[in-house]
Amino acid sequence: MRIAIASDHGxxxxxxxxxxxLKDQGHEALDMGTHNSESCDYPDYASAVxxxxxxxxxxxxxxxxxxxxxxxxxxxxxxxxxxxxxDAFSASMCREHNNANVICFGARxxxxxxxxxxxxxxxxxxxxxxxxxxxxxxxxxxD
Ligand code: RB5
Numbered sequence: 110m111r112i113a114i115a116s117d118h119g120x121x122x123x124x125x126x127x128x129x130x131l132k133d134q135g136h137e138a139l140d141m142g143t144h145n146s147e148s149c150d151y152p153d154y155a156s157a158v159x160x161x162x163x164x165x166x167x168x169x170x171x172x173x174x175x176x177x178x179x180x181x182x183x184x185x186x187x188x189x190x191x192x193x194x195x196d197a198f199s200a201s202m203c204r205e206h207n208n209a210n211v212i213c214f215g216a217r218x219x220x221x222x223x224x225x226x227x228x229x230x231x232x233x234x235x236x237x238x239x240x241x242x243x244x245x246x247x248x249x250x251x252d
Contacts, residue, residue: 110232113161113169115141115154117179120172120216122146123224127170130225134232139166155182159189162210169211170228176213183211187252190245195219200227204234208245 112131116124121143131138141157143149151173158169163186171179176193183191191211192203195218203209212231214224236245 110167111137111139111165112232113139113141113158113166114171115143115158115169116172116216117143117151117154117174118146118148119174120214123172123214123216123221124170126221127172127224127228130228131170134229136232151178152182155179155191156186158211159183159186159191162189163187167210168232171211171213172216172224173213174217175215176218177215180211180213183213188249190248194227194231195223197227197230200230201234204231205237206241206244207248208236208241 114124114128128138128140139161142154155171158171162169173179180191180193183189189211190207190209191213192209193213194200
């Protein structure tokens with residue numbers, strides 16, 4: 110799969126690890142920055158990934174201190190459904206029920222192995238459709 114990934118300064122180290130993880134799993138990782146630990150503004154990076162997901166990326170991955178600012182920003186973009194994830198159950202449910210297409214992590218909360226585990230669950234879980242189709246369509250109707 111084609112996966113757009115970005116972070117702010119707080120998530121830049123985790124991002125490098127997640128890019129390696131994605132490549133090891135056979136995915137294409139589009140690194141949209143940031144590329145160093147200099148303080149920067151997370152909306153710049155969340156918007157880049159959101160636009161990639163509106164385009165030809167299958168999914169997006171965003172890492173900041175908490176994941177929250179990234180998700181708030183990404184969810185402003187039509188068709189983008191970003192979820193802050195800190196456990197495997199939510200990683201599965203946000204795909205199965207909400208058809209999330211962007212996963213956001215907090216580097217101040219989670220170690221890289223946990224992010225990798227949740228990302229793996231996220232990428233391997235399909236949208237259930239059925240009764241959830243209409244609910245997701247209602248989310249999209251507010252775009
Ligand atoms: C940066 O200090 C911090 O605000 C950012 O990484 C993130 O946690 C925002 O939601």
